[in-house]
Amino acid sequence: MRRNLCATLRVSAFLQTQRNPKVAAVYRSLRSKSPPSDSAGSALILKPTMERKLYQPPPHVRGMTSLDKEVFTQTISVPALRVPTGVLNKVVKSLKKSTIQRPGIPRVVQNAEDSGDFRLVLLDPYRVKSSDSFSEAEAEALRSFSVSEELQDFELKLTYDNLKSEEVLEAVLPQGQDVTTSFSRVGHIAHMNLRDHQLPYKNLIGQVIMDKTPGITCVVNKTNVIDSTYRNFKMEVLAGEENMVTKVRENGVTYEFDFSRVYWNSRLSTEHQRVVELIKRGDTVFDVFAGVGPFAIPAARSGANVLANDLNPESYRWLQHNCKLNKVESKVRTYNMDGRAFIQGPMKQELPALLKKKAGIHVVMNLPALALDFLDALRGLLNQEPGCEETLPTVHCYGFSKDDNPDTDVIKRASCSLGFPLDDKCSVHNVRNVAPNKEMMCVTFTIPKEVLFSSDEEQTDSAEPAPKRQKCEGAADST
Numbered sequence: 001m002r003r004n005l006c007a008t009l010r011v012s013a014f015l016q017t018q019r020n021p022k023v024a025a026v027y028r029s030l031r032s033k034s035p036p037s038d039s040a041g042s043a044l045i046l047k048p049t050m051e052r053k054l055y056q057p058p059p060h061v062r063g064m065t066s067l068d069k070e071v072f073t074q075t076i077s078v079p080a081l082r083v084p085t086g087v088l089n090k091v092v093k094s095l096k097k098s099t100i101q102r103p104g105i106p107r108v109v110q111n112a113e114d115s116g117d118f119r120l121v122l123l124d125p126y127r128v129k130s131s132d133s134f135s136e137a138e139a140e141a142l143r144s145f146s147v148s149e150e151l152q153d154f155e156l157k158l159t160y161d162n163l164k165s166e167e168v169l170e171a172v173l174p175q176g177q178d179v180t181t182s183f184s185r186v187g188h189i190a191h192m193n194l195r196d197h198q199l200p201y202k203n204l205i206g207q208v209i210m211d212k213t214p215g216i217t218c219v220v221n222k223t224n225v226i227d228s229t230y231r232n233f234k235m236e237v238l239a240g241e242e243n244m245v246t247k248v249r250e251n252g253v254t255y256e257f258d259f260s261r262v263y264w265n266s267r268l269s270t271e272h273q274r275v276v277e278l279i280k281r282g283d284t285v286f287d288v289f290a291g292v293g294p295f296a297i298p299a300a301r302s303g304a305n306v307l308a309n310d311l312n313p314e315s316y317r318w319l320q321h322n323c324k325l326n327k328v329e330s331k332v333r334t335y336n337m338d339g340r341a342f343i344q345g346p347m348k349q350e351l352p353a354l355l356k357k358k359a360g361i362h363v364v365m366n367l368p369a370l371a372l373d374f375l376d377a378l379r380g381l382l383n384q385e386p387g388c389e390e391t392l393p394t395v396h397c398y399g400f401s402k403d404d405n406p407d408t409d410v411i412k413r414a415s416c417s418l419g420f421p422l423d424d425k426c427s428v429h430n431v432r433n434v435a436p437n438k439e440m441m442c443v444t445f446t447i448p449k450e451v452l453f454s455s456d457e458e459q460t461d462s463a464e465p466a467p468k469r470q471k472c473e474g475a476a477d478s479t
């Protein structure tokens with residue numbers, strides 16, 4: 001790169017004549033104190049001498065659908081200071097805010113026409129328009145190192161590699177359209193959700209994101225709405241290797257899984273942590289919709305006994321894998337069944353003995369599109385047992401809400417499903433805003449005795465809610 005830069009170097013004639021430092025100081029202080037105006041004082045406001053948009057790629061890249069990196073190459077002019085090598089490090093440190101900040105561009109270059117005693121410090125052309133652009137402190141530093149404030153023009157060859165992803169995409173995609181290309185990162189995979197107008201450019205966008213994001217070797221785009229059963233997306237590889245088996249770290253725990261076949265959402269890490277912090281050593285956790293283990297495994301690591309279930313055979317497989325990976329397989333029993341069958345099977349069997357102990361019992365139900373409907377599986381769950389208990393289980397149940405008042409909406413729906421008014425007997429936590437007007441909520445409550453030991457509801461063996469139960473209304477949807 002340095003050789004390349006030296007080759008393109010051509011220091012042009014001095015742009016500015018030496019100024020009286022005292023006058024420059026007066027200019028600076030006036031500039032910092034008074035806003036620009038049309039009054040007599042405005043004569044002292046210094047005009048930029050260089051063009052803005054210096055980093056804009058050439059206009060003919062607009063509309064490109066297949067990435068041609070060469071077309072982005074151009075030479076631009078940036079200001080530079082000629083600095084003796086003896087004070088180079090000190091000068092660069094003092095000018096930290098004014099030096100050029102470009103991927104792959106060094107701040108210091110050698111001037112081919114100079115002796116080895118000098119180097120050129122490249123400056124940010126947006127910040128430094130003339131010698132007067134230096135702050136008081138910068139100018140003072142230059143004076144103290146006896147470095148002339150005179151700027152030189154340095155011709156810099158900028159290539160695709162020196163551009164940021166948003167600069168490339170802004171130049172390529174149709175003008176006036178939103179080019180926001182945010183993605184969530186899942187290990188080596190960048191997961192995008194492109195809008196219709198971006199689709200003709202999808203492979204180029206994928207390539208640019210991959211080129212510009214260290215560690216990303218695969219870019220995928222969501223191609224349909226979330227699968228309503230297993231909560232995973234269909235996805236299309238836009239760029240890079242087609243390897244969907246990835247590794248992520250969340251709250252100090254490592255997970256491996258096939259991202260195309262299971263549910264994973266990096267935005268839930270804070271929520272996983274929040275709930276796991278409520279769980280104490282010796283507690284028991286029933287994770288009804290466990291996925292690949294982001295509640296179950298950290299809970300086991302903090303000393304809880306965990307029963308973790310997921311209906312998706314792929315999730316179940318990766319859940320088991322992750323238990324081994326994190327050395328908690330002796331603390332986690334895994335199940336591959338419907339959530340209702342899990343509640344009415346393994347959970348029902350374990351509860352009577354657990355209720356007699358002091359340790360906490362937590363039931364985690366993170367399937368926000370449906371989990372509130374599953375609460376009816378708790379009605380009369382222990383109707384054959386004597387209603388005597390030391391500890392009742394705490395439920396953390398998730399639900400989406402599109403209601404104007406999501407708190408009361410999810411309480412109402414949980415109460416309806418349980419057949420018991422939770423009202424002031426629960427707390428509600430807003431987990432995250434999923435989409436405009438759509439919140440993900442968590443309702444936490446202790447299962448009321450009246451629900452757990454009730455005898456007015458039949459238990460079913462079926463995965464479906466009992467048909468006679470009325471469907472509880474709510475402002476959720478399943479996407």
Ligand SMILES: C[S@@+](CC[C@H](N)C(=O)[O-])C[C@H]1O[C@@H](n2cnc3c(N)ncnc32)[C@H](O)[C@@H]1O
Nearest residue numbers: 229230263289290291310311312338339366367
């Ligand atoms: C939203 S994900 C949550 C996964 C994990 N708990 C987390 O926080 O990332 C819901 C999980 O429920 C599973 N699932 C969907 N329907 C189910 C059902 N009827 N019974 C059990 N698991 C189910 C899906 O396969 C998915 O892994």
